[in-house]
Amino acid sequence: VGVQRGDDRPIGVFDSGVGGLTVLRAVRERLPHEHAVYLGDTARVPYGSKSAEVVTRYSLRNAGFLLEQGIKLLVVACNTATAFALPELQHTLKIPVVGVVEPGAAAAAQRTQNGRVGVIGTAGTVSSGAYQRALARLAPQAQVTAQACPLFVPLAEEGWLTGEVPRRVAETYLAPLIQARVDTLVLGCTHYPLLKEVIADVMGPGAQLVDSAEATAEVVAQRLAELGAQGAPESQGAARYFVTDSAERFAEVASRFLGAPIPGAQHVDISSLDPRERSYG
Amino acid sequence: VGVQRGDDRPIGVFDSGVGGLTVLRAVRERLPHEHAVYLGDTARVPYGSKSAEVVTRYSLRNAGFLLEQGIKLLVVACNTATAFALPELQHTLKIPVVGVVEPGAAAAAQRTQNGRVGVIGTAGTVSSGAYQRALARLAPQAQVTAQACPLFVPLAEEGWLTGEVPRRVAETYLAPLIQARVDTLVLGCTHYPLLKEVIADVMGPGAQLVDSAEATAEVVAQRLAELGAQGAPESQGAARYFVTDSAERFAEVASRFLGAPIPGAQHVDISSLDPRERSYG
Numbered sequence: 001v002g003v004q005r006g007d008d009r010p011i012g013v014f015d016s017g018v019g020g021l022t023v024l025r026a027v028r029e030r031l032p033h034e035h036a037v038y039l040g041d042t043a044r045v046p047y048g049s050k051s052a053e054v055v056t057r058y059s060l061r062n063a064g065f066l067l068e069q070g071i072k073l074l075v076v077a078c079n080t081a082t083a084f085a086l087p088e089l090q091h092t093l094k095i096p097v098v099g100v101v102e103p104g105a106a107a108a109a110q111r112t113q114n115g116r117v118g119v120i121g122t123a124g125t126v127s128s129g130a131y132q133r134a135l136a137r138l139a140p141q142a143q144v145t146a147q148a149c150p151l152f153v154p155l156a157e158e159g160w161l162t163g164e165v166p167r168r169v170a171e172t173y174l175a176p177l178i179q180a181r182v183d184t185l186v187l188g189c190t191h192y193p194l195l196k197e198v199i200a201d202v203m204g205p206g207a208q209l210v211d212s213a214e215a216t217a218e219v220v221a222q223r224l225a226e227l228g229a230q231g232a233p234e235s236q237g238a239a240r241y242f243v244t245d246s247a248e249r250f251a252e253v254a255s256r257f258l259g260a261p262i263p264g265a266q267h268v269d270i271s272s273l274d275p276r277e278r279s280y281g
Numbered sequence: 282v283g284v285q286r287g288d289d290r291p292i293g294v295f296d297s298g299v300g301g302l303t304v305l306r307a308v309r310e311r312l313p314h315e316h317a318v319y320l321g322d323t324a325r326v327p328y329g330s331k332s333a334e335v336v337t338r339y340s341l342r343n344a345g346f347l348l349e350q351g352i353k354l355l356v357v358a359c360n361t362a363t364a365f366a367l368p369e370l371q372h373t374l375k376i377p378v379v380g381v382v383e384p385g386a387a388a389a390a391q392r393t394q395n396g397r398v399g400v401i402g403t404a405g406t407v408s409s410g411a412y413q414r415a416l417a418r419l420a421p422q423a424q425v426t427a428q429a430c431p432l433f434v435p436l437a438e439e440g441w442l443t444g445e446v447p448r449r450v451a452e453t454y455l456a457p458l459i460q461a462r463v464d465t466l467v468l469g470c471t472h473y474p475l476l477k478e479v480i481a482d483v484m485g486p487g488a489q490l491v492d493s494a495e496a497t498a499e500v501v502a503q504r505l506a507e508l509g510a511q512g513a514p515e516s517q518g519a520a521r522y523f524v525t526d527s528a529e530r531f532a533e534v535a536s537r538f539l540g541a542p543i544p545g546a547q548h549v550d551i552s553s554l555d556p557r558e559r560s561y562g
Contacts, residue, residue, distance in 0.1 A: 042331070043325070043331060043335045044324070045330075049326075049438070049530075050323070050324060050526050050527075051526050051527035051530065053526075053527070054525075054526045054527075057552075150435065150438075150439050151436070151439060151441070151446075153435075154431065154432055154434075154435040155432070157330070157431075158431050158432060160432070164449050165432075165449050165450055168445050168449065169446055172446070244335075245331050245332050245334075245335050246331075246332035246335075249330075249332065271552065
């Protein structure tokens, strides 16, 4: 019996900025043997208010950069990018691509008791209908109420996580979900876990929150197992961080999201990458 | 005596998004004979949280697009872009470039009675020190208090202009300015005039607000007169609008800023323009 070598290529993870670090954290906790490369497109953040066309263009570029790092699987750790660009990414790339919408929707479909599911996300994610479609397939009987919460991202990025302002903002956005008596609320944006406390407080004890990070990490583990592409069990997974704007600024905000300091992010300029003109994968 | 023909080339105006429309409006009111071309870089908005390097790169690209439209003068209708990129733009372009910082600072220097001047702006504008330097030169005796207000841009973009949330946010940000007893407050971001009411209310009657739009329009008029580059007095100025993301979304928000509907904005992709490699004129 030979030594099991494992596939030591890294998992690629991208987001518009820092939000996807909550997903990276879950992936690394679930798969401690895997290496990871994270790209935050901080020069173009946020994606949530931008159009499908622009978000797709940026997503392809991010994927192109990560493919150059030799990744074996891509995690789209941004709900807006998943909602708008997942089909195009899956079509263009030759490696598996995992988004955050389907795992979050599946978790909500499993957990709801009264069949009333709420989804909150960026304007782009909500208007794309991606969660609504996934839930219609996974839980056809469910009543879905979706609500865009555009101010949650700037609040999370600025670290206004508690107190009067986030509370009032949450009360305004969440009123239709309370009225719809949802018992399950999908945090359909990777920034929202930072505001979990105030969101839970406003929603009350009758509603459980679904953070798609863990569900996504589970799907990643499954895909790697199916492909036989797991890292060697004796290896200790390491992560590298890249951002398209200043690395210092990123490190500051990022530590709030990752729950630990970022050891040396690196700046990259990917503005000239156009993956549609190249053959990746 | 011949007929005065005038210079019918347009004035170029750019901003990261919709905020610069408040400047465009002031320019068009001051100079009704002039044509104008507006570019909102909505695919990369906001600039206020991004680095000097990235904002400069985007600003050069915006300028490159407007130069291709044959403009005779460029207005940088964004405080962050002015704060970070004005010297580079003035150095690279062969036409006059007018920013919004100097006119706003000059207006504040003229109006203050007690020599205590406040400046509010994005994180980028405030950290650049551009207003602080301009005021140190224009009003050497003045005590300047600068405060970044990062949540004001998303509030303005989302149309949360009155009520409890903007009020609480304004109270938090403006406390140091009230404490410093400023009698003059520069709205150092083209989005902030939309929040004028709540800002004025929180500051109280002892502080006057300076909106740099009108002061900037006056500087544009002076520069055109100096250059003898005014439009023909009998002409009726027209404006064209370009955005780097979806034109529909822009039209929605833009009407709030311009105070009138936008007649047909046009989408352009400028991501491949790199003006540092070209010689613009």
